[in-house]
Amino acid sequence: MLLIPCPFCGPRDQIEFTYGGDATLTRPDPATASEEAWAAYVYLRDNPKGPHSEYWHHHAGCRAWIKVRRDTLTHEISASAAATAPLAGEAGKP
Amino acid sequence: MVERRSALEGAARPGDFGTPAAGGPGVILGERRSLAIVQVAALGERDAAVRGGIAAGCGVAPAAEASRAARGGGTAVLWSGPGRWLVVAAEQPGSDLAARLEAALATAPAVVTDLGHARTVLRVSGPSARDLLAKGCPLDLHLRTFPVDACAHSLLGHAGTLIHAVDAVPSFDLYLARSYARSAWEWIEESAAEYGCRVVAPADLTGSG
Amino acid sequence: MARYSIFSLARHALRHHEDWPRAWRDPQPKPAYDVVIVGGGGHGLATAYYLAKNHGISNVAVLEKGWLGGGNTGRNTTIVRSNYLLPANARFYEHSLKLWEGLSRELNYNVMFSQRGVLNLAHSDAQMDAYARRGNAMRLNGIDAVLLDRDGVRDMVPQLDFSAAARFPIRGGLLQPRGGTARHDAVAWGFARAADARGVDIIQNCEVTGILREGDRVTGVETTRGTIRAGKIGLAVAGHTGHVAAMAGLRLPIESHLLQAAVSEPLKPLLDTVVTSGAAHVYVSQSDKGELVFGGDLDFYNSYAQRGNLPAIASFTTALIALFPGFGRLRLMRHWGGVMDMTMDGSPIIGKTPLRNFYIDGGWCYGGFKATPGSGWVFAHTIANDAPHPLNEAFSLERFASGHVIDERGAGPVPGAH
Amino acid sequence: MSAQPFRLPAGGRIDRSRPLAFRFDGKPYTGFAGDSLAAALLANGVRLVGRSFKYHRPRGIFSAGPEEPNALVRLRREARAEPNTRATMIELFDGLEAESQNRWPSLGFDLGATASLFAPLLPAGFYYKTFMAPRRGWMFYERFIRAAAGMGRAAEAPDPDHYEKRHAHCDVLVVGGGPAGLAAALAAGRTGARVLLVEERAELGGALRREAAAISDAPAAEWLAATLAELASLSEVRLLRRATAFGYYDHNLVAVLERVADHLPEPPPHRARQVLWQVRAPQVVLATGAIERPLVFAGNDRPQVMLASAARAYLNEFAVAPGTRAVVFTNNDSAYATALDLRRVGIRVTAVVDPREGSGGDLPRRAREAGIECRFGHAVLAARGRSRVSAVEVASLGTAGHEHGDNLDCDLLCVSGGWSPTLHLHCQSGGRPEWNEALAAFVPGRSKQAERSAGAAAGAFALVDCIAGGLRAGAEAAQAAGFGTGVAPPAPDWPRESAAPLRPLWSVPARRWLKSFVDLQDDVTAGDIGLAAREGFVSVEHLKRYTTLGMGTDQGKTSNVNGLALLAEKRGEAIPAVGVTTFRPPYTPVAIGSFAGRETGRHFEPIRRTAMHEWHESAGAAWIEAGLWLRPSCYPRSGESEREAIRREAVAVRQGVGLVDVSTLGKIDIAGPDAAAFLDRVYANIFSNLPVGRARYGLMLREDGIVFDDGTTSRLAEQRFLMTTTTANAVRVMQHLEFLLQTVWPELRVAATSVTEQWAAMALAGPKSRDVLARAAEGVDVSDAGLPHMGVRDGRIAGVPVRIFRISFSGERAYEINVPADWGLRVWTALLDAGRESGIVPYGMEAMGILRIEKGHVAGAELDGTTTAADLGLGRLVAMKKPDFIGRHMLARPALADPRRPRLVGFVPVDGATRLRAGAQIVADSRVPPPVPMIGRITSAADSPTLGHPIALGFLEAGASRHGETLHALFPLADQWVPVRVVDPVFYDRAGERLHG
Numbered sequence A: 001m002l003l004i005p006c007p008f009c010g011p012r013d014q015i016e017f018t019y020g021g022d023a024t025l026t027r028p029d030p031a032t033a034s035e036e037a038w039a040a041y042v043y044l045r046d047n048p049k050g051p052h053s054e055y056w057h058h059h060a061g062c063r064a065w066i067k068v069r070r071d072t073l074t075h076e077i078s079a080s081a082a083a084t085a086p087l088a089g090e091a092g093k094p
Numbered sequence B: 001m002v003e004r005r006s007a008l009e010g011a012a013r014p015g016d017f018g019t020p021a022a023g024g025p026g027v028i029l030g031e032r033r034s035l036a037i038v039q040v041a042a043l044g045e046r047d048a049a050v051r052g053g054i055a056a057g058c059g060v061a062p063a064a065e066a067s068r069a070a071r072g073g074g075t076a077v078l079w080s081g082p083g084r085w086l087v088v089a090a091e092q093p094g095s096d097l098a099a100r101l102e103a104a105l106a107t108a109p110a111v112v113t114d115l116g117h118a119r120t121v122l123r124v125s126g127p128s129a130r131d132l133l134a135k136g137c138p139l140d141l142h143l144r145t146f147p148v149d150a151c152a153h154s155l156l157g158h159a160g161t162l163i164h165a166v167d168a169v170p171s172f173d174l175y176l177a178r179s180y181a182r183s184a185w186e187w188i189e190e191s192a193a194e195y196g197c198r199v200v201a202p203a204d205l206t207g208s209g
Numbered sequence C: 001m002a003r004y005s006i007f008s009l010a011r012h013a014l015r016h017h018e019d020w021p022r023a024w025r026d027p028q029p030k031p032a033y034d035v036v037i038v039g040g041g042g043h044g045l046a047t048a049y050y051l052a053k054n055h056g057i058s059n060v061a062v063l064e065k066g067w068l069g070g071g072n073t074g075r076n077t078t079i080v081r082s083n084y085l086l087p088a089n090a091r092f093y094e095h096s097l098k099l100w101e102g103l104s105r106e107l108n109y110n111v112m113f114s115q116r117g118v119l120n121l122a123h124s125d126a127q128m129d130a131y132a133r134r135g136n137a138m139r140l141n142g143i144d145a146v147l148l149d150r151d152g153v154r155d156m157v158p159q160l161d162f163s164a165a166a167r168f169p170i171r172g173g174l175l176q177p178r179g180g181t182a183r184h185d186a187v188a189w190g191f192a193r194a195a196d197a198r199g200v201d202i203i204q205n206c207e208v209t210g211i212l213r214e215g216d217r218v219t220g221v222e223t224t225r226g227t228i229r230a231g232k233i234g235l236a237v238a239g240h241t242g243h244v245a246a247m248a249g250l251r252l253p254i255e256s257h258l259l260q261a262a263v264s265e266p267l268k269p270l271l272d273t274v275v276t277s278g279a280a281h282v283y284v285s286q287s288d289k290g291e292l293v294f295g296g297d298l299d300f301y302n303s304y305a306q307r308g309n310l311p312a313i314a315s316f317t318t319a320l321i322a323l324f325p326g327f328g329r330l331r332l333m334r335h336w337g338g339v340m341d342m343t344m345d346g347s348p349i350i351g352k353t354p355l356r357n358f359y360i361d362g363g364w365c366y367g368g369f370k371a372t373p374g375s376g377w378v379f380a381h382t383i384a385n386d387a388p389h390p391l392n393e394a395f396s397l398e399r400f401a402s403g404h405v406i407d408e409r410g411a412g413p414v415p416g417a418h
Numbered sequence D: 001m002s003a004q005p006f007r008l009p010a011g012g013r014i015d016r017s018r019p020l021a022f023r024f025d026g027k028p029y030t031g032f033a034g035d036s037l038a039a040a041l042l043a044n045g046v047r048l049v050g051r052s053f054k055y056h057r058p059r060g061i062f063s064a065g066p067e068e069p070n071a072l073v074r075l076r077r078e079a080r081a082e083p084n085t086r087a088t089m090i091e092l093f094d095g096l097e098a099e100s101q102n103r104w105p106s107l108g109f110d111l112g113a114t115a116s117l118f119a120p121l122l123p124a125g126f127y128y129k130t131f132m133a134p135r136r137g138w139m140f141y142e143r144f145i146r147a148a149a150g151m152g153r154a155a156e157a158p159d160p161d162h163y164e165k166r167h168a169h170c171d172v173l174v175v176g177g178g179p180a181g182l183a184a185a186l187a188a189g190r191t192g193a194r195v196l197l198v199e200e201r202a203e204l205g206g207a208l209r210r211e212a213a214a215i216s217d218a219p220a221a222e223w224l225a226a227t228l229a230e231l232a233s234l235s236e237v238r239l240l241r242r243a244t245a246f247g248y249y250d251h252n253l254v255a256v257l258e259r260v261a262d263h264l265p266e267p268p269p270h271r272a273r274q275v276l277w278q279v280r281a282p283q284v285v286l287a288t289g290a291i292e293r294p295l296v297f298a299g300n301d302r303p304q305v306m307l308a309s310a311a312r313a314y315l316n317e318f319a320v321a322p323g324t325r326a327v328v329f330t331n332n333d334s335a336y337a338t339a340l341d342l343r344r345v346g347i348r349v350t351a352v353v354d355p356r357e358g359s360g361g362d363l364p365r366r367a368r369e370a371g372i373e374c375r376f377g378h379a380v381l382a383a384r385g386r387s388r389v390s391a392v393e394v395a396s397l398g399t400a401g402h403e404h405g406d407n408l409d410c411d412l413l414c415v416s417g418g419w420s421p422t423l424h425l426h427c428q429s430g431g432r433p434e435w436n437e438a439l440a441a442f443v444p445g446r447s448k449q450a451e452r453s454a455g456a457a458a459g460a461f462a463l464v465d466c467i468a469g470g471l472r473a474g475a476e477a478a479q480a481a482g483f484g485t486g487v488a489p490p491a492p493d494w495p496r497e498s499a500a501p502l503r504p505l506w507s508v509p510a511r512r513w514l515k516s517f518v519d520l521q522d523d524v525t526a527g528d529i530g531l532a533a534r535e536g537f538v539s540v541e542h543l544k545r546y547t548t549l550g551m552g553t554d555q556g557k558t559s560n561v562n563g564l565a566l567l568a569e570k571r572g573e574a575i576p577a578v579g580v581t582t583f584r585p586p587y588t589p590v591a592i593g594s595f596a597g598r599e600t601g602r603h604f605e606p607i608r609r610t611a612m613h614e615w616h617e618s619a620g621a622a623w624i625e626a627g628l629w630l631r632p633s634c635y636p637r638s639g640e641s642e643r644e645a646i647r648r649e650a651v652a653v654r655q656g657v658g659l660v661d662v663s664t665l666g667k668i669d670i671a672g673p674d675a676a677a678f679l680d681r682v683y684a685n686i687f688s689n690l691p692v693g694r695a696r697y698g699l700m701l702r703e704d705g706i707v708f709d710d711g712t713t714s715r716l717a718e719q720r721f722l723m724t725t726t727t728a729n730a731v732r733v734m735q736h737l738e739f740l741l742q743t744v745w746p747e748l749r750v751a752a753t754s755v756t757e758q759w760a761a762m763a764l765a766g767p768k769s770r771d772v773l774a775r776a777a778e779g780v781d782v783s784d785a786g787l788p789h790m791g792v793r794d795g796r797i798a799g800v801p802v803r804i805f806r807i808s809f810s811g812e813r814a815y816e817i818n819v820p821a822d823w824g825l826r827v828w829t830a831l832l833d834a835g836r837e838s839g840i841v842p843y844g845m846e847a848m849g850i851l852r853i854e855k856g857h858v859a860g861a862e863l864d865g866t867t868t869a870a871d872l873g874l875g876r877l878v879a880m881k882k883p884d885f886i887g888r889h890m891l892a893r894p895a896l897a898d899p900r901r902p903r904l905v906g907f908v909p910v911d912g913a914t915r916l917r918a919g920a921q922i923v924a925d926s927r928v929p930p931p932v933p934m935i936g937r938i939t940s941a942a943d944s945p946t947l948g949h950p951i952a953l954g955f956l957e958a959g960a961s962r963h964g965e966t967l968h969a970l971f972p973l974a975d976q977w978v979p980v981r982v983v984d985p986v987f988y989d990r991a992g993e994r995l996h997g
Ligand SMILES: Cc1cc2nc3c(=O)[nH]c(=O)nc-3n(C[C@H](O)[C@H](O)[C@H](O)COP(=O)(O)OP(=O)(O)OC[C@H]3O[C@@H](n4cnc5c(N)ncnc54)[C@H](O)[C@@H]3O)c2cc1C
Pocket: C038, C039, C040, C041, C042, C043, C044, C063, C064, C065, C066, C067, C068, C069, C070, C071, C072, C073, C074, C075, C076, C077, C078, C079, C080, C206, C207, C208, C209, C236, C237, C238, C239, C240, C244, C259, C260, C261, C295, C337, C338, C339, C340, C364, C365, C366, C367, C368, C369, C370, C371
């Protein structure tokens, strides 16, 4: 069972969280994005075997959406951050 | 003030049950009623003004760190998430906590939401209180890691709960969603039976610690 | 291929079983094949078999990174059914079910296909309505379906909790009598033996590590056992579809997730039907060897770990007890996990890709075991003809962008929700 | 009751002052407190305990621990019956009942044993090669295969006991209470760290309990006593007995099963039978010991072939003589202790048979000194006897398989093939085992999680090494967890016994018609392994699945290493090249009930209750589930059927007034300067132009353009809205809003808070609703001018503040009233009182359903996650002029814009009478054979009391243009076929006049 380091609450049990999927996706710019860009955003995934930046919602805790970098092969977690903050070693979201 | 009807009306009956240890019941359980509970949510990152407003509105400044409660004069301010606090005080006739906070925070970037009827608050204490809670709560409630005035949202079985350590007896206040309260109560009663459990009347638990 | 039968068994018994031949060869990879199938699970092996049998293409290699059948084919709960609502699914899975019905004889290998019925429990009126909709559609599609009321369910599976205390009372259920279970390993071994007999090279311990491209055309694979050229490449790697497709530069509407399952200790027969409950999130059957085989929902996060966690186990065992309060003292003997390629609509992808000569069979979510013969059949057709079979036309990659998704549950583009 | 003929006159850890009565296969026996069932059976001379899985061969007691492959019994009776229970792990209690398994009619005379006659036809995997004809032939054969397979019989009634789960935290978790584990706990405990030690057995001490040396030898016994005493004095150390760590999961979560009451006839009041502990430990020490390996030779499965260490346990721990004349067969020094112990209590040891050319170790030397015959360079070729061993055939190793050897009479054969460290948890944690040539065993490899192994589990077999290793592991683990210096306390300076190396012996060649068993439980023989290898099942995983090696309840604890060593021989490769199969939880089987804990029956999932729940209950409501909520479906009066009640309630609302509890709808407080802008992006329609004091119906889409949820949202103040959601989606919508606010548009200054729990809600509906409200409400003008359709006002009812929304789901004039939940019941009853003279009735979900179907309102059945706004006839709500909202950008995709998509329509039966059913499929021509093209479906149906005939909502391809057509509603599941006419989905008051009075 995963122990997820909430940047606000500290390490907490997986059962307090809901998974939110790939955190590298950015909602396309509604003013300019093509249909393909929307389809890619909604449907396509890198689905890496290895480190994966992902969202988790601390639904039974502080209710923050957080970002976590977790290895999909080993489940090891190497970093976590608030949703809007960059993960260690990652450029911030524009 | 018109009397409120608790979600546990009829379910929580004072008395002893279960198999107590030699020294008496391991768990003492009761509902804290007639509480005013108000959420203050800061908008945006800068929450200094909001903290100040809370202090002005209820007389207690929020603790500086996350997962901590601050208490004074029967009022508690519980951290409940980034930029969010619950202010809890005994309801007093003629004094509306939400309105006071609303006024104190009128110019601050904050939203005040009354949750006084949304939560059922239980107090669980006694030598076996931690063992009991461990049956449903994944938090480490040991005094080293969860000292007095630590507070955290977590789970108790299927029910979400905010847990506040109120003393070293130990005693914990549990803030449960009202609609889950009765199921949670039944769960607690059944789980506490092996330690011996004393249910006390709500009147014995007013005040905020 | 030496034929198996009770007589050959008796003959060999006299010789202490000392000269049974290998079930399949262990060839060295050749430098080039007409078709390379990546993935030695049921789907890859079935595809190779039908390529040889239906299309006369036998210069085929099946490349398997580990031991054949060691992927999801070797770790699933073996439920076979065709009780689908949407026409594309119904037609495809029914075709597959028909193939199952003759598979042991087709392969001369007993895959122990047991048509003991698959029963979906309904716990509410709304669910009964949804099952009615599905069952009616099945019948109109020519598929067997029976709607049972509470008493009908009780007659079939009296061990279920019909008491007043049940948190999820049983209202009825949808039964597919022709559904059932099969012996999962035997499916892989049977297809492997039959494909091998038709000249297919089955190469184990051969992991594909790269895909060779010339422009928009694929030409071969890099493997841990060297480069292998290929006229055409078919991918049948289940949970690893996203990972291997990325080697060819494709991004897919797929996430890899964990699904766990468990077995109890072996018991004398006590459950004769496959029972599933969508609301309680559990399904269970009893294997011929006697264990209860059961599972439930995903672990709900991306994973290639093939090893899951306690909450999912607790959740489906809890559900099992809720349905069968008599199973509480039975013991769980082993639990394990598999990596699922969850698509964005819960239905598979079988067909061509933007790259020429590169075909995908994947996105099986947690339901691809029952598809094994059907999928091999249509995938072989697709590869042989460079065009989909009518039965897999709808399962194209393009359906997502165009909106023609095949979303049985209406869960939307959330891969874990199907 | 019989005497205990094999009980030794003295010694052991049993309590001779507490005799206990028990039954096996109905026969009464006695044992003593402290016995295991296996020990008590042996004490009574019971040697035959069960029958094997496939060949039904007689089987006895093979081990004294959790590795037991043979002695599986059905324990207890009736609802408490537990099949497949290892007799070696059952603590005897008074009145215990057990019976043997897999035999018929009796253990002694088992017809199933005829399977042995056909054994030549039943090699590994025989079933894959036959039973293929005729086409459904397997369905016939399967019945017999199934009946023959399986082991125990399950209980038929629900489990009367209950289980608990608990979370636990500590700094250092120690698994195993042998010398290594105790030493680790001591070293860690002294640093002040919180230590939890779990031990599977009832007593601490591990292997020391069975070793004569540790019982009689003062230093070891003293060390144990002193260690236990000190551990007891450390307040942060907790020792948990009868607790098996069975699963090592991610991030150092270890699952432990505590058997609280399995040693009692039944659990004490309020106590669980078992507790499943979920232990999260920053550091873990695995001191799980080692399991002795058997040797593979012909007839090695016969009762009274026993692990040498087990024989010591029966002698020393339980004071039971497991036989009268013994032979010991070992390839290592440790089993010589068995020979010595047997001799010490007066059991004849005919010989120790040892394939090694000699041993310079201390134990063999002492055995020789004691006059025990040691046959070096020899092996046991075969164990003879029927239902128990009566003799063994011994020959020099070089001639084995070719020549006959000597027959040695015996009734006990103790075997030892070396020791396998108990690596299960290490491997579950992600560690890969490494082959240790000297021990001929796998030992722990590099740690992947925060765990370390100590003692025999780490391959240290000498007692002093175990203690020293344990102390070191404990100190280091504590330091890693932030306690102490990491320096281990000094270990005792006892001299180390010298031991000679073992000689691996994976199987003794046997004559072809004799069976040498590798896996005793699943009846896998050395021959089966050879067959698998010949047929190409040369991967260890294929070997396992083809032969079922290691797939029994013991999961191959005694068989796996022998099996893969034999495979390695066949492959001509080294053992590490063959590898091991995957270790999976649980270490030993775990009752399924323990995973559920208390979450059974009514606690399987909690029930959510509204503030009016008890009122509904006392009013006799029939319930319907809505997620976790219970909602009234109707309120049947006495003598009334549910159908009649539903109809009555619906009519009452149409003609008078009704009151319904709608508290379960999701309610979300959305406030802040950007609240309106946020709603414009969340909903497909516009909210920014909604005036304060007004409500509006809103439609929420998913990003893929499909409808997600709907509800009314009201503007309470310039910067404050109250959103409502459907009951089903309340949690998901909240999570969705939080996601958008925190990750997609963090710049928006909006706070969203769920207030579902804060407000009780009820709808007052019907032409007389205003009269009732006027009587009940204070401080609010309820005239149409004061509170128009879609208006929102604050007021008071029964002295408490309420918020009144004039919105309608039924098509009648209606008001929704929100009140702080603790006053919900008060306002509910006040409205009923105020409505009495208007004939008010409470109504439930079913009547509400009829009313909304009559009105053509869509609900859950139509919002099924596949429909667009246009499909639902709500396309006009979608404000494409807004540059952005969720779902806008994918609406134009071909499949969504297709005019042939099914659209919402109404259906009525052509005969005006036949009821329609949800789930029916609509077809144009009902006479075609399958596959019949389905062009529509019925989603909701009702017998409309207002219209006097059945009606239905549903979808139909290009439906909007097909009103008036006649089609067919087919329900083949019930052989129903109803001609239907397509009509407008709004059946009632299309102009909406009734909303206004
Ligand atoms: C717990 C569980 C329960 C399930 N229950 C059911 C059920 O009841 N009914 C049902 O119909 N379905 C079920 N499924 C789904 C079903 O098992 C799969 O959909 C199906 O087996 C997929 O078959 P496959 O041949 O495509 O994949 P696999 O059997 O997984 O074969 C793919 C193969 O590709 C190999 N591979 C991967 N990457 C590479 C590479 N780079 N190079 C070479 N080889 C590679 C893998 O090693 C693997 O052997 C279940 C799955 C799981 C995990």
